[in-house]
Amino acid sequence: MNEYIYYPGFEVHDPNWLKFALLYLNKLDPIIPFSGDPHLSEQWKRISNETDLLDIHRPEVKEGRVATLDAVDQMDKILMHPERYEFIFNTPNIVERWRNPSNQTWPLFGEKYSHTWEKFCLQNRIARHSDHGLRLPREVCLIYMSILAQCIADYKGVPPITDYKQLDQFSIFTRQATPQENDIINTAQSIIQLEIPRNLNELSVEKFIEIRKREGFKDKQGAFHIELNKFIKSIEEGKKIEDFSDFLGSTWSDFREDIFGIGVGVASFSLGVWIFLQSSGVGLPAALEKVAGGISIALGSTVAIKKTWQHTKNARLTRKYLADLGGLV
DSSP: OOEEEEOSSSSOSOHHHHHHHHHHOSEEEEBOOGGGGGGOOHHHHHHHHHOSOBOOBOOOHHHHHHHHHHHHHHHHHHHHOGGGGHHHHSSSOHHHHHTSGGGOOEEEEGGGSOHHHHHHHHHTTSOEEOSSEEEEOHHHHHHHHHHHHHHHHHHHTOOEEESOHHHHIIIIITTBOOTTSSSEEEEEEEEEEEEEETTGGGSOHHHHHHHHTSTTHHHHHHHHHHHHHHHHHHHHTTOOOSOGGGTSTHHHHHHHHHHHTTSSSEEEEEEEEEEEOSSTTOOOOOSOEEOGGGOEEEEEEEEEEEOOOSSSOGGGGGGEEEEEOTTOO
16 A cells, blocks of 8 residues: 555545545555646645645656557447446447537546547547547546556556546456456455544544644554555465464554544445456465454455456556445445
């Protein structure tokens, strides 16, 4: 949990997820072109100026070109056979909705894509020009940003993270392969139960900014990151993990003391990690692993992912995170 490419937007749209990030994440790299700076909120600017959480990534031309190639490949498949994606979009013909100008409302800044993407979208009538680039249907914009984030993650060698559940569907299930197809990647999703103040909605973002700046907090957070990374790496290598406390132990206990002191009680939330299996036949612990300090790991079934994105490095699925705070009140 050291550094992540944040997507799809400039800023975290869920205030509770932002509080989680201030507590648990070391670096968050939102994808913001220079032309996007005037659109940032005062709170986002304060977080950037007063904490070390944000490290803004300025999209580069080469990243936009590579993301464009993969996005065009993916969108071609949907445009040709929209009925095959009904289980994702909940309609047999999502393209019809996309071509309605009233649904083309999500902005995509021009620095994030190449001319080929613009031409493709306009020719297929799924976008219109805006002052900063294009306006697209929500789903098309999210698909493009999930691919761009993956591309940037490849170049930087860090995983992407999002607080949009639907992006997990776009970036995983549009790449799912049948068992008969060759050249697939096996992954499993690990659900890590962490803790956050129970009365999260009642606490201000500013309070979490101050906690992050507190003396000694970053040391505890860093130690927690090191041990959690070792644990996930061990799963990737196919090791049987019988006692997670060997990895965290007092490290988690020390870190969660700061969380206990923030609000009234604590609540659990899930951090999902898509874990790459190095080779076929590697086993994962089937049982729920009970861990010291209240953490538990639940491992789901493997998913076969086809290499349908030709220009991104699929191994980056090794570390793909989605934090789910939706169940907290």
